[in-house]
Amino acid sequence: MRKFNSRICDLLSITYPIFQGGMAWVSDPVLAAAVSNAGGLGILSAMSADAAFITSEIAKIRTLTDKPFGVNIMLMSPFADQVAQAVIEEQVPVVTTGAGMPGKYMESWNKAGLTIIPVVASVAFARRLERMGAAAVIAEGAEAGGHVGDLNTMALVPQVCDAVSIPVIAAGGIADGRGMAAAFMLGAEGVQCGTCFLAAEECRVHQAYKEKIVNAGDTDTIVTGKKLGHPVRALKTPFTRKFAQMENNPDMTQEDADNFGTGALRRAVLEGDGPMGCYMAGQSAGLVKKIQPASAIIQEMAEQAAQLLQI
């Protein structure tokens, strides 16, 4: 077994510095446990659900793996406060955060001894979170699926690495060992992937969603919602086309967007609902060629990266 030069593996007691991103409606105990059992870090999504939901998910994953796992807290969730408390009560090994600054929770999480690894999209956020006691940061470029920032992986990662001394995990556009090796060259000590795990056998998304990922080409994703301040990358569908059209109307409000968008991701995940589903995916969808077990995804990525990095 090859050993990556990564503080992340030591810090989290994992074999491979590969995280599976916390994706709403997608990252459930079955997928996350499969990733953790394969030597990566599986991450549950707390979505916009209440504390009871994530507590139940945590209980489930503990029946499926005794390896470390994480919980991703979406900070815009109306239940963020109670979920932030639940991860303390459950003594979750790793907490990742997205869609905002977790500043107000950092002190209590650190007191409780949790390992906090926020997702950041800029140098300033990374610096602030290091000062607040983050154990590492995930620097995510705009090639990622779902909610995205402005900076792209190739430029963001080295700038974040220069700015902080805690480990940096690279995310955005990475779906194979080449991307993982590239991330290490940029100074990262691990990677977080979402899109390639959508095509994992253990992933709960509808078969039609998996097939769309496998069949996607390089230009098949688009970002919508930028104008309202919540840009999201997804596969191009009639849904995203309609959304993009709505954005051309200067009178569109957040409420219009919410009314139109609500349920579109859930429909894609659970029902494989074709034209009006929101199939969140990153630009790396074009690199995903087959549906296979999570363990194979991780093995292939780690082997290819190790070969390229000559370790």
Next chain:
Amino acid sequence: MRKFNSRICDLLSITYPIFQGGMAWVSDPVLAAAVSNAGGLGILSAMSADAAFITSEIAKIRTLTDKPFGVNIMLMSPFADQVAQAVIEEQVPVVTTGAGMPGKYMESWNKAGLTIIPVVASVAFARRLERMGAAAVIAEGAEAGGHVGDLNTMALVPQVCDAVSIPVIAAGGIADGRGMAAAFMLGAEGVQCGTCFLAAEECRVHQAYKEKIVNAGDTDTIVTGKKLGHPVRALKTPFTRKFAQMENNPDMTQEDADNFGTGALRRAVLEGDGPMGCYMAGQSAGLVKKIQPASAIIQEMAEQAAQLLQI
């Protein structure tokens, strides 16, 4: 001297597989010769000028270097046809193209024995140009400065590498040896950089422009012009803010944009004109820390990349 594993070096008889991008108003014989003399590939910009201009630039660079150099043809230029003929007459070693498909020129260029290396922003363009006889392609991600596409370097480069068998040069977000090494991990055999050469001592841009690059942080660039189909990345200034505001008006026309934008890049380059200049720059501006000779930029990048790649 370390030897990179790159067909580009053999193909072009250059020491380091590092191209200096052809930037309008910027890439003149002095900068390009400095890069070529340092072992990279200097590239002249034909801008939107006529054939007499580029013929004169070619004559000048030949007095400054006997190393290979390139000419970049901006395909939207009204003089593209005559410039395309001029590079044949001048037997320019390398021709790169931007802002479109050079399809109609490929046959005559190939007959004339020129080495054609188009800039591409998608797999489909790369495939078509390989079939038409391109010697290599430059896969440029949207972190680059100036005119940009939709795909980002980390996702674009490996997908282009999978699609073609000619060498791929990576561009977008690369300003040091880490980016260069990352590009090689992704499958590229060379890099093209623009932003870091803006801060070269030999670069003609106004001292104020160089200082803006050196002082820029990660979030200091923005893309404008997307709505009209010609997105351009530049440093954030009152000019780009005003342009972005104009874009919010659904009635804005290409003519309005042209009237507003014309001269803004020239003003930035030649006059260092603060608020209303268009300082084209990539997201890698945040990685550029000092003004130094082009030879030092290339040496540092090549040395750092060689070390990371263990060659």
